Amino acid sequence: MKIVGLELGERSYPILIQNNLLTKITIHLKGHAPTEQAVIISDQSVSQLYGETVSSALKNAGIQTDLFIVPDGEDSKSWKTMGNLLTRCIQTGLKRDGLIIALGGGVIGDLAGFVAATYLRGVNFVQVPTSLLAQVDSSVGGKVGINHPMGKNLIGNFYQPKLVLIDPMTLTTLDKREMWAGMGEVVKYGLIWDEAFFKQVEDSLHTLIHLKDMEAVADMLAFCCRAKADVVEKDEKEGGLRRILNFGHTVGHALEAATDYHYFKHGEAVVHGMHWAAWVSRQEQFISESEFNQIESLLKQFAIPVLPDNLVAENLISRIKIDKKQTGKGLHVVLLEAIGKTKILKVEDMTPWVKAWLIYMQKK
């Protein structure tokens, strides 16, 4: 088993990575989140695959267990679904020493985590991420929340889980589109944090995507979790350093919003957003032509939707303005000064950089 520790004082917790960990969940709960009562929150697809495995394991250990299932997809990260889940927790009588388990991808982790953070002012919470994106990114670090019609993740909390359980075998049932979307976040850690890791992913991209070497996959997951933990330990609530994790996300979020969250998956939009950031980094001469080409040629291998034909710059820009990262004093954009090293630039007006990039993309 690989163990990544996230040190945050009394809010510290471990991330455990091991094949077939789902069946052994109760052993690990005992040490980190002991309880007699649990609510599992999952979606339709994941609960069909793993709901029975996890709830049986809990029930066999004598834990009173409910399984709440929400529809697949980003639309479940809504005020309405959140309200329904809180009502069901009350109805089932979940008590203060009860546990909420998120079993699913990033949507489920964010949603179930926000329910856990706000139900009775906070109950214990365990992340069991089943998508690549959730395993390398959203299940670690305590960002939980929901979307608003006017923007993503505008409502939420910082709320750390007691434990993150990653079973890489769940990736075998993940559809390939989700794998590619998650791989976008994997590449992100190479770009912002470690050039050697970027090169490893570059060298074995297809081996990893097709899960031909589960040991290498587990190493990749552990590296990403360690990188994210390093950042979060230094800046839990995104006062500074943590912003680098938003690399690719400013334009990524805007792309998702401008296409009504139905065209791109989050990780896919982030791949385009990272391309934008690398392109701007090149325009600003922060990175060399060959570095930009290296990044672009890796990202071009991603099997993701291209930018839609009807995308207009103004729409993207208005979405960026509403993005929560905008403080009163302009927008902080995460760029690169090398592969493996970020540079934060304060931009007063994003318009020129968005328009010029769209023109560049149309010409390709």
Place this chain on the structure above:
Amino acid sequence: MKIVGLELGERSYPILIQNNLLTKITIHLKGHAPTEQAVIISDQSVSQLYGETVSSALKNAGIQTDLFIVPDGEDSKSWKTMGNLLTRCIQTGLKRDGLIIALGGGVIGDLAGFVAATYLRGVNFVQVPTSLLAQVDSSVGGKVGINHPMGKNLIGNFYQPKLVLIDPMTLTTLDKREMWAGMGEVVKYGLIWDEAFFKQVEDSLHTLIHLKDMEAVADMLAFCCRAKADVVEKDEKEGGLRRILNFGHTVGHALEAATDYHYFKHGEAVVHGMHWAAWVSRQEQFISESEFNQIESLLKQFAIPVLPDNLVAENLISRIKIDKKQTGKGLHVVLLEAIGKTKILKVEDMTPWVKAWLIYMQKK
């Protein structure tokens, strides 16, 4: 000015108490919650009295200010109102370095605090409590949240303000029913924390209620805030000691719920709840007959509604069971072992103590 400090590491903040502090709000914001953009959340009554004073003060200091007004009363602590306020924060473009100010009583503090805690995963928050209950209790300590049709305060966060500004002059416009309700929480500090303070309140109850000595009122407010701060400093998230602040609240909450939140004000229900707890403490022989008589005779002076005729024990008990303080292992009830000293009792079944007390009350 009286200053009470609440020490919680990086979440520490001061409580400032001074007549006419409302007009000087911006001086104190500068030091503790500097901002260029603020949203004031208030209710109809309070905003009519003080909305203009506070928003003008902010605007004159160059702070972009919005005033969001919700209807008076407990019904505003709802999922729907919370959602509307979050939407208005998004629409007005409140940014991460913006500030939310709660201007009002306990309902406004709880509601605005929960909005601040969840908007963009948390923005700075300042409490300006204008009711006695909010000044001595709910504005201090970071409990924020809303009600659910199935129970009070079932949804929320622990989220500390950056500053609490108490202007005792706002009590001059508070109606007497609210004064009496708040005085219930004042007496609570005497009962659970300090016998000498209990006696002071006993001796000068009517002087305090009728605001005949504003210096004594300010002393009383400072004592209560200091007592609450002492408790919260030792146990921010109610793992143990903080439970004593729930003295009178188990039956109090149940009384509010059983009467659909429209018959009793919170503080009024707590007065009855404290009477219940004192009565049980006497039945269990934890306190003497004369101590019980002393408590009862003080509480009898409170100008609050009597228990309604149609109150049935079963209804109260079912409400208690849903109360969030119930852990999987029974209910922890806060009783007294002396005036000024609590004793926590784990009760498996509240039914006998509720039924017997109701019979006692009917006989009186």
